[in-house]
Amino acid sequence: MSDSPAPVLRAEGLAKTHHGEGAPAHAVRGVDLRVARGEFVAITGPSGAGKSTLLHLLGGLQRPDAGSIWLDGERTDGYSEARWAVERRKRIGIVFQFFNLVSDLSVADNVELPALLAGVSPKKARAGREELLAELGLEGKERSMPGELSGGEQQRVALARALVNHPPLLLADEPAGSLDSKGTREVMRLLSRFHQRGQTILLVTHDARLASAADRVISFFDGRIADDAALDAGPAPRRRGASGVLELRD
């Protein structure tokens, strides 16, 4: 891996222990990670492996007990909560399993809000919102309230909101976790499309179908990286088709 330019995201020695009732849970135990510009990385693993905690650490939603995080080569150790909130508007977009839209704001306002908070003019915020909603197939839904939309539609609104400020890094935490199979495919298609245009994406998922859209898959077990694999970029080496996978069981 080359040292230049600085990775969009870098972590060294990250650790986090949850102190709840009962024994302390070591959610993240010494994680080193680099995500280069334009990469699409998926982190998979069983539930409880700590992968969501890792993503929360990387997005500044939780603070590590040990270790450091760099954004575009800049060390974030001294960042305050307020500073992280700014970064989450400008440099990091996040989508969550349960969408986390503001329920009493319209679709349009949900998407424009982060742009306005980032100091973009209302006119530009609106233009950005229109472009993204059209791109995500949500024209005509501007005035709807989140509760009136299907899960798949809400997640597309959340994606628009996450991307409205063109953040260099998109974090996605189980973005299809509460969607049906069709919604999952839709999210997969959209993430692939944004990635093809150069969006850097870090995705946490237990769904291997979704993970296979990434070009690098990290397997996370028990708070640690168990494997870090680049997936083949090329076409299928064996021209067996889908049925070949099933035939193996004969």
Next chain:
Amino acid sequence: MRLHLLALLARGAAHGYELKQDLEQLLGAAYPQPNVGQIYVTLGRLEKTGLIEGEDVEQAGRPNKKVYHLTDAGREALRAWYEETADEPRVRDEFFMKLALAPRTGLADQIALINKQRRQYLNTMRQLSKLAAAEDRENRISHLLIEGAMLHLQADLDWLERCQEELEELE
């Protein structure tokens, strides 16, 4: 292949090349292209066993083509096929035996084996995703086939995860 051809003939007579095209259209790119030679060989066998009958049809300026139709025995064989349920898929015993025997050999680490196998499954999953993206959206049968393959792989990946959880605890 025998019963697939019988099924295609249930609605009416057809010649070998039409059957090949029917299969391709139905199953799409997700299924390996049927080999026309294999189709003719299979039709010959079906005829010999009395499940279909062929009739030569003259063509102007070209060799005769043989049009096949289902016999009563053929229709009965097809009915019996639909009466049975298909066997369930088996767990991959080849990988499982490698995993189970690894500690006895001292030649392979179980976790490393699991990681290697997972990479292969993920690559196959990626190829299936690409296949699904490239396939005609309207071809439901083909998409269902790909989705079936993906769900099987997902189950295999979940199972690898279970193996890893259990075996890491022992280490």
